[in-house]
Amino acid sequence: MQGVARNFFTLAIIYALCGMAVGLYMAISHDHSQMTTHAHIMVAGWLMSSVFAFFYHLVPAAAGGMLARVHFWLTAVSGILLVVGLFFLMAGNTAMEAVTALGSICFYAAMLLFAFIAIPAIYRTA
Numbered sequence: 001m002q003g004v005a006r007n008f009f010t011l012a013i014i015y016a017l018c019g020m021a022v023g024l025y026m027a028i029s030h031d032h033s034q035m036t037t038h039a040h041i042m043v044a045g046w047l048m049s050s051v052f053a054f055f056y057h058l059v060p061a062a063a064g065g066m067l068a069r070v071h072f073w074l075t076a077v078s079g080i081l082l083v084v085g086l087f088f089l090m091a092g093n094t095a096m097e098a099v100t101a102l103g104s105i106c107f108y109a110a111m112l113l114f115a116f117i118a119i120p121a122i123y124r125t126a
């Protein structure tokens with residue numbers, strides 16, 4: 001694995017370690033108020049970044065260009081804004097709603113960019 005695929009897989013592992021730590025904290029403290037944060041770190045973070053990593057690994061024609069690098073950085077920065085914003089929001093800091101919203105919208109934009117990269121690539125390689 002190399003390039004964008006490796007970057008995504010590294011990001012995925014970081015999400016898994018952070019998200020499971022939040023899960024363990026919830027289980028040990030019996031305080032599940034961060035469930036939404038944990039769920040998004042695990043599925044939008046660990047699982048989605050892993051899918052992107054394996055996609056770019058299996059379809060290297062999609063991984064080489066500038067767009068794939070933009071996809072990585074937009075996903076990484078917006079995803080971190082989304083989950084860090086959620087963490088503070090769930091802790092009761094409503095001022096973080098704007099940050100969470102910005103993260104969410106940019107995360108969606110990153111997914112649109114992925115559609116634009118991935119769909120033509122799979123039809124080209126089919």
Ligand code: HEM
Binds near residue numbers: 025035042043
């Ligand atoms: C160290 C391992 C983990 C621990 C201790 C843990 C703990 C928890 C806890 C305490 C909850 C809240 C349950 C509730 O209040 O109903 C939860 C929910 C959740 N966890 Fe984990 N978790 C772990 C790993 C994972 C993994 C690996 C994933 C996914 C890849 C995951 C995905 C979720 C999701 C999606 C929810 C929300 C479920 C719902 O909407 O009802 N968790 N977890």
Ligand code: HEM
Binds near residue numbers: 037040043044
């Ligand atoms: C554009 C970014 C996203 C936004 C704005 C968003 C928003 C939300 C909202 C408002 C909820 C309900 C939370 C609650 O009732 O407390 C939720 C739950 C959930 N979302 Fe997302 N979501 C986003 C992306 C994703 C993605 C990409 C995934 C999976 C790959 C995902 C998986 C889940 C899961 C598993 C739950 C249930 C866990 C829970 O109830 O806390 N979300 N999301």
